[in-house]
Amino acid sequence: MLEGVIAGSLKSVYDMVLALLSAHDAQKRNLFVDHVKPLHERLVAIHKD
């Protein structure tokens, strides 16, 4: 179970960064709220794991 969570988390980070980089015509605030903040929260969770 834990192993799946770890691998899934890492894959999701990758997907989230790609989504962040490929976002375009986005308002800065939306970019932060929709992409950067969730990505950072996921990174913190992985770091603590």
Next chain:
Amino acid sequence: MAGFAELQRHLEAKSSPSGALLAFLETRRRDFEIERDLAHQLTQHLASAERRPVRSDAWAALQTYCEAIADYFYPANNIAHTTWYTRLLDKVRGQVERGHTDVWWDPSISGDPKGDHAREQLLHLTTIALRDLPEAFKPINASFAELQTKLL
């Protein structure tokens, strides 16, 4: 970091890890390899990104943040940790399989074949968990704070 807790417990007790724990730690080693691959791919995507979601200074901050993420998962100084971890796992697994009474026996850190090797490994592990990993995460937090000021 919590993934090391069980290993730490066995080192403190100088007890032999179970097969299930070794299997879990092997999985964690594979995760390290996945992390390195992801970091490499992220770096490549970042370098070749043509569409910029934001302009100028915000883009620079965004690049710095993404680079910090890639560095966290594959920093140059993490190679030593990974090597140590891989060697420890291989050594312990081999000694468990051979029925060695002290599975933590490994004089490579102190050079003393009669030293307290479990304690030496524990000190090394604690240094990584309490100092090196938090230190490695600092650039992510710093660049996140900078990016936040550019976007909000």
